Amino acid sequence: MKGWMGKIKALALMSFMAVLLTGCGKENLTALVPKGYGAEESMKLIILTTVIMGGVFLVVIVVLAYVLIRFRRKKGQENYIPKQVEGSKTLETIWTIIPIILVIIMAVPTTLISFDLADASDSKDHINIDVTGNQYWWHFNYQDEDIQTSQDLYIPVGEKVYLNMISNDVIHSFWVPSISGKMDVNPENTNTMYIEAYEEGVYWGKCAELCGPSHSLMDFKVIVVSKEEYEQWVADMKNYDPEKDEPESAVAKEGKDLFEENNCMACHAIGSSPVEVGPNLTNFGNRTKIAGFKEPTKENLVDWLKDPEEIKPGNLMTGKYPQLNDDEAEKIAEYLMQLKVTDVTPESVNN
Ligand code: CUA
Helix, strand or coil: CHHHHHHHHHHHHHHHHHHHHHHHCCCCCCCCCCCEHHHHHHHHHHHHHHHHHHHHHHHHHHHHHHHHHHCCCCCCCCCCCCCCCCCCHHHHHHHHHHHHHHHHHHHHHHHHHHHHHHCCCCHHHCEEEEEEEECCEEEEEECCCCEEEECEEEEECCCCEEEEEEECCCCEEEECCCCCCCEEECCCCCEEEEECECCCEEEEEEECCCCCCCHHHCCEEEEEECHHHHHHHHHHHHHCCHHHCCCCCHHHHHHHHHHHHCCHHHCCCCCCCCCCCCCCCCCHHHCCCECCCECCCHHHHHHHHHCHHHHCCCCCCCCCCCCCCHHHHHHHHHHHHCCCCCCCCHHHCCC
């Protein structure tokens, strides 16, 4: 019976590890395949600390095995008591100093890279973006371009991008594992970090600080495009004038009217309006996801509009507008899905 329990436990552990490690390998959501400066530096630290820890583990195991074999009780020595080393100054000193040295070897590069990533001294020469964390979405304000957007952060490949990060409510943590390390996003003070991506692609971002019931759903994307595409994206976003943008289809037009009648604009903006109670919806039709993690289909958007609480518990949209019936939700969804202001889309990016 005992043997069986052992096997079941081993099997359970193996299954758990398999699931865990498969999760680590998710495309563009892994710190183990760095595609940006911060992630690359973090990877070096991961290797350094793993080598040191592995070394310590090996030394301890070897010494333990040696002692167990070399000093095992021999026949005829049953009552022999070896020399006692309790309180030995030499031993105490050795095993105090060695860990201190190891900790210093790990702490110095970790501290240097942390300060380097937060160093904003040359930010004037680069792109500056204000990042605001909200329960449970992200707002991005491109300072120099006066572009407001949410959830999808477009940046050019191979360029430093400075992020000035603050929270609108509780503490969040901005983390794009493939591109950079984490940075806490606090309500009280602005934290700065720069990111630089080496390859074009769509990278997953996560909130890495427990911030409420939908913390694990507070996803976003960093879309790394070529310099030309970035310039195109900036121009399209800047030139977009929501006043002049009339939907083509009759259904979308009705959706636009319903959007206005239901006072959605009190929280959401389309265009470069400073309103940011809720996500800015400019270019919504090109979003990689709906609500941060659902596939961008009209059906999912209708579900969201009808009952956001069901999809993202604790979100601040729930209860802020009259309950929509199927027809109204369909029309508003039709309107939102056609809000596409640029040809630079996640699909057009070389992945
Ligand atoms: Cu925001 Cu977790």
